[in-house]
Amino acid sequence: MLRLYDYLPSGNGYKVRLLLAQRGIPFERVELDITKGETRTPAFLAKNPNGRIPLLEVEPGRFLAESNAILFYLAEGTPFLPDDRWLRAQVLQWMCFEQYSHEPNIATVRFWLHAGELTSERRAAIARKRPLGYAALDVMERHLDARPFFVGDRYSIADIALYAYTHVAGEGGFDLGRYPAVGRWLARVRAEPRHVPITHR
Amino acid sequence: MLRLYDYLPSGNGYKVRLLLAQRGIPFERVELDITKGETRTPAFLAKNPNGRIPLLEVEPGRFLAESNAILFYLAEGTPFLPDDRWLRAQVLQWMCFEQYSHEPNIATVRFWLHAGELTSERRAAIARKRPLGYAALDVMERHLDARPFFVGDRYSIADIALYAYTHVAGEGGFDLGRYPAVGRWLARVRAEPRHVPITHR
Numbered sequence: 001m002l003r004l005y006d007y008l009p010s011g012n013g014y015k016v017r018l019l020l021a022q023r024g025i026p027f028e029r030v031e032l033d034i035t036k037g038e039t040r041t042p043a044f045l046a047k048n049p050n051g052r053i054p055l056l057e058v059e060p061g062r063f064l065a066e067s068n069a070i071l072f073y074l075a076e077g078t079p080f081l082p083d084d085r086w087l088r089a090q091v092l093q094w095m096c097f098e099q100y101s102h103e104p105n106i107a108t109v110r111f112w113l114h115a116g117e118l119t120s121e122r123r124a125a126i127a128r129k130r131p132l133g134y135a136a137l138d139v140m141e142r143h144l145d146a147r148p149f150f151v152g153d154r155y156s157i158a159d160i161a162l163y164a165y166t167h168v169a170g171e172g173g174f175d176l177g178r179y180p181a182v183g184r185w186l187a188r189v190r191a192e193p194r195h196v197p198i199t200h201r
Numbered sequence: 202m203l204r205l206y207d208y209l210p211s212g213n214g215y216k217v218r219l220l221l222a223q224r225g226i227p228f229e230r231v232e233l234d235i236t237k238g239e240t241r242t243p244a245f246l247a248k249n250p251n252g253r254i255p256l257l258e259v260e261p262g263r264f265l266a267e268s269n270a271i272l273f274y275l276a277e278g279t280p281f282l283p284d285d286r287w288l289r290a291q292v293l294q295w296m297c298f299e300q301y302s303h304e305p306n307i308a309t310v311r312f313w314l315h316a317g318e319l320t321s322e323r324r325a326a327i328a329r330k331r332p333l334g335y336a337a338l339d340v341m342e343r344h345l346d347a348r349p350f351f352v353g354d355r356y357s358i359a360d361i362a363l364y365a366y367t368h369v370a371g372e373g374g375f376d377l378g379r380y381p382a383v384g385r386w387l388a389r390v391r392a393e394p395r396h397v398p399i400t401h402r
Contacts, residue, residue, distance in 0.1 A: 049340045066297035073290035089274035096267035139250045
């Protein structure tokens with residue numbers, strides 16, 4: 001059985017949980033509390049030298065890291081990833097956008113507001129990241145204004161990747177009320193078959 | 202003919218230039234100076250709403266953004282990307298690592314040291330990013346100690362993605378002398394057929 005090293009509040013972990021649920025693939029979940037350094041122990045670093053969850057153990061001793069690489073691996077050959085080369089490239093484009101322009105600004109602010117102490121350094125970092133997070137939401141709003149989903153008019157792992165931290169952006173103090181097209185897209189994603197919330201174990 | 206919107210000092214642009222050169226694909230290069238805001242003009246934002254290079258125009262009006270998505274698109278079906286699903290997932294894993302754990306710390310420091318004013322805010326950011334950049338190099342060193350290339354013992358777009366900013370990390374003040382396995386890997390990448398330097402137009 002697949003084993004997922006995970007942390008329940010993590011949107012990056014949620015991406016994988018959501019796709020596994022929607023594909024109907026059973027898996028064992030191993031919870032690691034990143035706020036207690038449980039992904040930086042020698043035992044975990046032997047599994048993922050980069051010390052991060054999610055980490056998928058596809059068979060004993062065989063590990064795949066990076067949420068979007070795991071999504072791609074689990075989606076190949078299924079309706080969650082287009083077969084067409086151009087559409088697949090666009091899925092990857094949006095997943096790269098998510099990891100570079102969206103997650104570091106939106107997810108990190110949410111994390112800092114909910115875990116650990118809000119130091120003056122973190123307050124300053126939040127102030128720097130806030131406009132960058134809104135810039136990412138602006139790009140999404142513009143793209144979704146005329147489209148139901150990110151790529152090829154159908155639900156794919158690009159939507160899963162971007163849904164994970166967008167739907168909880170309010171927990172990071174982002175006002176999603178400014179983004180009606182994003183709001184309609186969030187509702188469409190939630191209406192997909194076998195959808196599960198981020199708190200689903 | 203393919204058209205690449207690009208900025209010569211950019212390692213993200215270089216990734217695409219290097220793969221195109223190694224595949225022997227001719228392309229037209231359009232230089233945009235990111236330090237002068239040339240990727241934030243209305244004309245360019247109409248092409249890429251995220252306002253970044255590299256941007257590949259595969260045919261008139263059809264655009265693909267994000268360096269690693271472009272690499273994947275150009276490498277599919279070639280020896281630069283394995284056909285095997287598990288190896289391909291590992292290539293993506295390392296490209297995600299590059300964009301999340303490596304590029305934001307190593308490339309950004311290099312850029313700030315060479316473009317624009319070194320404000321006190323940037324100095325503070327460099328101090329924060331320095332240990333994160335070294336942490337990424339540590340992960341690479343550990344992985345490369347027993348392997349010639351990142352995935353499956355052969356050169357792939359994972360190596361291209363990671364070479365781009367690693368080989369110029371010294372320009373960001375990183376001491377690559379601490380990383381002998383990385384140094385041997387850099388030499389192997391440079392020895393690949395049709396290799397071109399970052400300054401190659």
